[in-house]
Amino acid sequence: MAAFSFQDLTPDFILDAIEATGLYPTSGLLALNSYENRVYQFVAEDGKRYVVKFYRPNRWSDEQIQEEHDFTFALYDAEIPVVCPLKMPTSLLHYKGYRFALFPSIGGRALEPEQLDQLENLGRHLGRLHMIGKAQPFKHRPPLVDLKMLATHQERLLTCPLLPDSLRESFAAILKPVVQRLQNIAWHEHEQIRLHGDCHIGNLLWRPDGLTLVDFDDCRQGPAIQDLWMMLSGERMEQQIQLETLIEGYEEFAEFNPAQLRLIEPLRAFRIIQYMAWLAERWSDPAFKRSFSWFAEPRYWEQQILALKEQLAAFDDDPLSLQPSFN
Structure with missing residues (x-):
């Protein structure tokens, strides 16, 4: 079709x-x-x-x-x-x-994560958002991490005609263990709530009257940390400060479970795989070929092999932690 x-x-x-x-x-x-x-x-x-x-x-x-x-x-x-x-x-x-x-x-400018007051403001908004999210579940929307869909993503990528034959074996050798590690996580043990789902800088507008969240097209049921981790960047110490700032604002309205911090790197790996699979699925759309031409280049796939290797190693690193006052 x-x-x-x-x-x-x-x-x-x-x-x-x-x-x-x-x-x-x-x-x-x-x-x-x-x-x-x-x-x-x-x-x-x-x-x-x-x-x-x-x-x-x-x-x-x-x-x-x-x-x-x-x-x-x-x-x-x-x-x-x-x-x-x-x-x-x-x-x-x-x-x-x-x-x-x-x-x-509406107009506005992008949130600046390096401005800790803006980050704390976002934490407060997300704490309030998640309290509403906990009130009832989605009945029709799929969960954020769908293991059946993850298997579909893997099959789509391993059979993608844009994956160079010279890289197919090495790509499979890293994709499969990453997917296996994701499938072995007991996602159900973490509270699943309604989320924004795609909370990155492009969906956060800073306006004269404060922060506004836009584009809920990817809202899903998942762990609260999903709406927080994409704001973390830089060296570990920088991420530690960013995390504590977010949680300080967040916990004015909602309790955060520190056990979810171990999900940050798995969720990052899941997003990498999901994004690649999305491009592969939509490749026949002319808009994608125009805007994502690099997806068909060997260098892109080489970069993804390296990125997945880093994520596999990160699974075993100590997760970020919170100061005792946040526990």
Whole structure:
């Protein structure tokens, strides 16, 4: 079956879909940086800026998308700064086989992790977010770490035609033990809550009124540390300071279990594998070939072999720790 290409999503089609909701654009469509979905910014006749997001078919079900929306509504109602879809009157909209949503467009600059006050602010927001996340589970969205999907990722990568034959054996020799180590972790022993799931700098906007979290498209059920570890960078001492700053803010609203710190490196390894598999799965989409051309180069695969070797070694390193006052 041919891969879905968004080929029918022409500017006229997009405008027709928006106007069917009763909102009338007065500007052109500005394509925003998104590969999984198609996202555009525009100005409407009311003078306000909006964003329209067309969901990639066959990725999420209607129920899974609605869970994302409902989660953001619950966070917004709790006065946690997030960007929610508009209800027109429903948040999940349909037009000629496409599913889409409309959002207010907000400005801001990226969070600066080296600014510890911003990092502590993020910790407070995540503590509040996770308290809402604990209130009930997702019923339709898959868990963050799905072991069946992990096996699928491994098969997809080992059979990827872009993997050079000269590197296939050495790539398999490191990928398989990393996957095995991930499969041996007792993930169920760690509390699983609703998460943002993709909490990196690109999804955190610093505005005059503070921090706002955006893009819950990858929200999942998983351990709390998932929304924290991507903020850690630099040497171990730097990461230690960043972690303690995050947790100091976090524990103003929610208790953090230090046992989850041992999951940081496994989650990092999982993300590396998931990202490679995502590129391999979407490679037939012309947008991916244009934007990720390096995925087809031998040097990329050589770098990934080294990265996986580092992650396998990191599994056995002592995890970051918290000062006694945080335990």
